[in-house]
Amino acid sequence: MIVNVENPVLEIHDLTVTYSRKPVLWGVDLTLPKGSLVGIIGPNGAGKSTLIKAAMDLIPKSSGWVEIFGEDLKKVRKKISYVPQRESVDWDFPASVRDVVVMGRYADIGLFKRPRKADYEAADYALKQVKLSEFSNRQISQLSGGQQQRVFLARALAQQADLYFMDEPFAGVDAATEKAIINILKQMSEQGKTVVVVHHDLQTVTKYFDWLVQLNTRLVASGPIEQVFTQELLQETYGGKLTLLSDVSTLMHTQQLPVRDKT
């Protein structure tokens, strides 16, 4: 089931991406509404990170196009923030936590200008939001995995973008921090910002997101959560793997969603 929206924030048309001739995304058509908090789910290797990278123009497309705010990405890059999957980042980079977060402002500052007071204020506020103020002068390499993840979130928050792509922001983050972060993301979407999050925990999907994208090389579903978080579509996305993840009927029950029978 694929629900399309008018005047989407993100529009992807017929996107195919191949690595060494093997398609990892196949004919993906997708639109996302403004102000939504979007979850992207699918098994390992489904192409979730690839979808975000292709939307950000970080990898070549075999076919298809992407428009963000109705424009080519080049024109709107400043309005977009990207938090990569943690494993893909080189954490030995010699910089303090505060410097890394201030770098989130560079799109605004311009490459050869120095950050100003307002930039440091935005960075400090973002660090406070992710509860890392006390680590502000630490070297980024000296933090724990979950703390590093929070630094990257702070960097994205400081950027004050309109569209956020976050690739597994909760990986390795403790429960209290996850809760704090999801509350920040909810506030952002209430302010009209669109937040797209790659997520693995099916137990929290309906609590966190209002729009859900289910991916497995092909786009299986995209739509309001109550329409697409169904046993059938989850089964199609995860195949036999779903039973390993959790018992589907229990999942439906705990999320208090009706299990739809095929009619």
Ligand SMILES: Nc1ncnc2c1ncn2[C@@H]1O[C@H](COP(=O)(O)OP(=O)(O)OP(=O)(O)O)[C@@H](O)[C@H]1O
């Ligand atoms: N640079 C690359 N070169 C070759 N193959 C790649 C490359 N990056 C990703 N792939 C392959 O593309 C497929 C999709 O990868 P991707 O990282 O998008 O999956 P994912 O859904 O994000 O998975 P995960 O849940 O593990 O993060 C995988 O089979 C992966 O092995």
Ligand SMILES: [Mg+2]
């Ligand atoms: Mg990934």
